[in-house]
Amino acid sequence: xxxxxxSDNTTSSGGDxxxxxxxxxxxxxxxxxxxxxxxxNNSLTDAPVPFVPIDKEGKRITWYSCGPxxxxxxxxxxxxxxxxxxxxxxxxxDYFGYEMFYVMNITDIDDKIILRARRNYLFEQYKKExxxxxx
Numbered sequence: 001x002x003x004x005x006x007s008d009n010t011t012s013s014g015g016d017x018x019x020x021x022x023x024x025x026x027x028x029x030x031x032x033x034x035x036x037x038x039x040x041n042n043s044l045t046d047a048p049v050p051f052v053p054i055d056k057e058g059k060r061i062t063w064y065s066c067g068p069x070x071x072x073x074x075x076x077x078x079x080x081x082x083x084x085x086x087x088x089x090x091x092x093x094d095y096f097g098y099e100m101f102y103v104m105n106i107t108d109i110d111d112k113i114i115l116r117a118r119r120n121y122l123f124e125q126y127k128k129e130x131x132x133x134x135x
Contacts, residue, residue, distance in 0.1 A: 038096055053098065060099045061092060069107040072116075 023044045038051040053061050065085065068078045085102070092098045 038092075059097065060101070062101045062103075064103045064105075067104040067106040069110060069112075 039048045040051050041047070042049045053059060063085075065081070067081055070078070081104070085104070089100055089102065093100055
């Protein structure tokens with residue numbers, strides 16, 4: 001797959017229609033990549049690049065990620081984000097020696113929760129009236 005840069009400072013991947021997405025041009029962060037043995041894949045350029053934290057000492061990582069939107073019973077999918085991040089965090093801190101500040105949001109209110117609560121309330125009211133579903 002090839003990556004091209006257009007005159008409007010965006011990049012796009014050649015290939016399928018789904019791959020033909022325009023992204024802002026990626027700029028290498030300021031800092032030193034020396035002594036940084038970690039190389040990651042840049043999804044904008046689809047190329048490996050050195051991992052460079054943007055703090056002055058090059059040792060502190062800040063990370064924000066979207067967590068689950070909880071509106072039903074817990075399931076294995078909820079644990080995936082926690083387990084995946086825990087593994088990555090342990091590798092970055094224990095093996096590579098980075099300090100990490102991590103924030104994950106957990107969305108607890110949204111339309112699905114409100115709709116389900118209303119539906120459950122109405123169903124309980126219907127059952128209290130003693131009507132059957134056949135009526």
